[in-house]
Amino acid sequence: MHPRTVFELVLKSFFIIIAYIINETIFSQMAVLVAVIIRRDNEYTKKIDSVNLAIQNIMLQGDLTKEIREYVSMT
Numbered sequence: 001m002h003p004r005t006v007f008e009l010v011l012k013s014f015f016i017i018i019a020y021i022i023n024e025t026i027f028s029q030m031a032v033l034v035a036v037i038i039r040r041d042n043e044y045t046k047k048i049d050s051v052n053l054a055i056q057n058i059m060l061q062g063d064l065t066k067e068i069r070e071y072v073s074m075t
Helices: 006-058 063-074
Strands: none
Touching: 006 063
16 A cells, blocks of 8 residues: 555654664663673672582582572572
């Protein structure tokens, strides 16, 4: 369906521009959310790695290591 008048052409162009703006906003927000998730995952991995290294250095074994890892995971 093609625009027949100048008004229809302007209106169609306006709606297309608005749709592009909304689309770009959605994708930019998704990119921000993915970046935040990746950053938090990296922080969690660093924390767990440091806990595992401390457990190895202290030479803890058994249920205590499991409890420590669970505690760190919950905080």
